[in-house]
Each structure stands twice: as C-alpha cells, then as structure tokens.
Amino acid sequence: MGSELQKGDIFQAIADPTRREVIRLLSVKNQSIAELSSHFEVSRNAVVKHLNVLTEAGLVRGEKSGREKIYQLQPEPLKELQEWLSYYEKFWYNKLTKLKYVVENDTLNK
Amino acid sequence: MGSELQKGDIFQAIADPTRREVIRLLSVKNQSIAELSSHFEVSRNAVVKHLNVLTEAGLVRGEKSGREKIYQLQPEPLKELQEWLSYYEKFWYNKLTKLKYVVENDTLNK
DNA sequence: ATTATATATAACCTAAAGGTGTTATGTCAA
DNA sequence: TTGACATAACACCTTTAGGTTATATATAAT
The missing domain is CATH 1.10.10.10 (Winged helix-like DNA-binding domain superfamily/Winged helix DNA-binding domain)
Incomplete structure (x- = not known):
C-alpha cells in the first residue's frame, strides 16, 4: 500500500x-x-x-x-521536471566535468 | 491492454x-x-x-x-529525459519567447 | 422535430505495480 | 563450525492503471 x-x-x-x-x-x-x-x-x-x-x-x-x-x-508544470533534472545534469555533462564535481565534493566514498 | x-x-x-x-x-x-x-x-x-x-x-x-x-x-539514461524535455522548453521560456515561437511557426490554429 | 454528432458518466474487467512474509544461500566473524 | 548478517528467490496479496462497453445528455444540422 x-x-x-x-x-x-x-x-x-x-x-x-x-x-x-x-x-x-x-x-x-x-x-x-x-x-x-x-x-x-x-x-x-x-x-x-x-x-x-x-x-x-x-x-x-x-x-x-x-x-x-x-x-x-499547458506546459508550465514541466518546469518542475526540469528543475529535478537540473540537479543531475552535473553527473553526465562529460567525464571531465564529472570528475571535477566528484573531486570538489568528495563524492567518492567507501 | x-x-x-x-x-x-x-x-x-x-x-x-x-x-x-x-x-x-x-x-x-x-x-x-x-x-x-x-x-x-x-x-x-x-x-x-x-x-x-x-x-x-x-x-x-x-x-x-x-x-x-x-x-x-548511472545517470546517463537521464539524457533521454532531457532531450524529451528540451523540445518543450520553448513553450515556457517566457511569454515573449513563446509568442515569438508561435508567430514564427504559425502554431496558432483554429 | 428528428437525427446525427461530441462528450459525459458509469459499471465493469484484467494485468501489473507495489507491497508483504518466508525460506534459501552465500559470506563474514567468533 | 557455528551463529549472525546480507542478499536472493519465492509465493502471495491488494490496489490501481489502463482499458472496454453501454447508456445518457447536450448541441448541431436537416
């Protein structure tokens, strides 16, 4: 449920x-x-x-x-989707950008 | 079905x-x-x-x-979502942009 | 007035989604 | 080697999503 x-x-x-x-x-x-x-x-x-x-x-x-x-x-609600997506864009932009992000934010764990 | x-x-x-x-x-x-x-x-x-x-x-x-x-x-598949979304961005960018689009593409029908 | 068209409303059906609990199986730690 | 832990594999349940058909209502056209 x-x-x-x-x-x-x-x-x-x-x-x-x-x-x-x-x-x-x-x-x-x-x-x-x-x-x-x-x-x-x-x-x-x-x-x-x-x-x-x-x-x-x-x-x-x-x-x-x-x-x-x-x-x-009525396309306005799609903004919400775009906002959600924008958070993840940094992950796929390109491998270099991703690496940069990982280094800066110390997201490489374990 | x-x-x-x-x-x-x-x-x-x-x-x-x-x-x-x-x-x-x-x-x-x-x-x-x-x-x-x-x-x-x-x-x-x-x-x-x-x-x-x-x-x-x-x-x-x-x-x-x-x-x-x-x-x-594994964020790559989210690209597909972004591509889908990108088609609709033009509709909400702002009212002026939208108007411009409508005029250029003659999307005002009926 | 009568008929045709467009949508609304309702009852119903089936498969799948999301959830549960139980019982293996594999791995780590004492 | 025995017990605890993490996941895998099943079987099962309930609700809902997506679909159908049938009937009613409102508007348009003849």
Whole structure:
C-alpha cells in the first residue's frame, strides 16, 4: 500500500507513452477529444481518461466550445521536471566535468 | 491492454517517488541494499524491487562486494529525459519567447 | 422535430505495480 | 563450525492503471 497516493504528479503523468503522445499532439495544435482520439488505436474513452490525468497534473486544459471540448497544452508544470533534472545534469555533462564535481565534493566514498 | 509493454523505460522508472529518492540517495553516495533500505519505511524486499526496475532502466548498477551489493548511480539514461524535455522548453521560456515561437511557426490554429 | 454528432458518466474487467512474509544461500566473524 | 548478517528467490496479496462497453445528455444540422 503506497503511503501517499500523489494525484496530479507530473512524473506520473508523463510516465505513460500515450499521454506523452497526447502532449506532443497538443504541442502542435489544439484539438478536440474526437480529433485527438483519431490518432490512437485505443478507444475514445481511454483517451479521455488520459486527458483527465493530464488535466489533474495541470499539463492540459480543456475548454468547451459548442458541443466540442478543445484541449490545449499547458506546459508550465514541466518546469518542475526540469528543475529535478537540473540537479543531475552535473553527473553526465562529460567525464571531465564529472570528475571535477566528484573531486570538489568528495563524492567518492567507501 | 497496452499495445507495447515497455520494460526499462526511463519515464516509467522515475515515476515512482521511492525510486526517485533512491536515485537521490545514490547521487550522494554509493550504498548497499541494507543501507539504502534504512532510509525507507517500506520493506527491504520492496526496495530491492525498485532497484531492479532502476537497473533495467540503466539508472543504477549493483556490484557485489563480499556479502554486500553496492549500488551506484548511472545517470546517463537521464539524457533521454532531457532531450524529451528540451523540445518543450520553448513553450515556457517566457511569454515573449513563446509568442515569438508561435508567430514564427504559425502554431496558432483554429 | 428528428437525427446525427461530441462528450459525459458509469459499471465493469484484467494485468501489473507495489507491497508483504518466508525460506534459501552465500559470506563474514567468533 | 557455528551463529549472525546480507542478499536472493519465492509465493502471495491488494490496489490501481489502463482499458472496454453501454447508456445518457447536450448541441448541431436537416
């Protein structure tokens, strides 16, 4: 049993390949549910569920327009991901940089 | 039923908060399974399972040393994440940059 | 008014994720 | 060589993620 179920977590949201594809599609152009669904093999309802997950993570926003609901990308939450990543960049920059980091911070243990 | 079950996927690997904490701990210093486990509430077996997932994603590497198994961070796969992210950076850089991008690429549709 | 279209809502199914406990097996220390 | 320690290997459990189908509601078009 997971201690804390984190709804709306960005890491969770982008974990699914279908959701990443939704994000990509919306980065190209705003689309209705129907139009989005046309790009996938899975059912429209499945796509809607993914859209709900993305909405809870703040990554997309749907706006009703007549009988359609148009979704648009909301990229801000990705900043959190970038911040998380930035901490690790120093490790792979290149071997020299890494060595420098290790020496400076005495991270070579045991 | 997901069409392609992607084992070893990096996005999947970092989706779990416990695994992210393992990554962080290993970024500070290499540790045995026992030492790693001491930082979590969950059982040692649970931690081992997370380590297996991380190993399959190429994010950590465990080396036997006597009766212990010492794990170390293997940050290279995070590059894939950064590449994925870099595509979206243009969207949030700042509103002016975003506007510039939209104008240049005619991404304002409908 | 009637029909077609787009989305919403709900019930349900299955596999996998994350967790547990128990029992080997290998290694170090007395 | 015996006991303690670290990990490995299993078997098992429960919840949730991702998917389905069916039915209802709202809007658009004829």
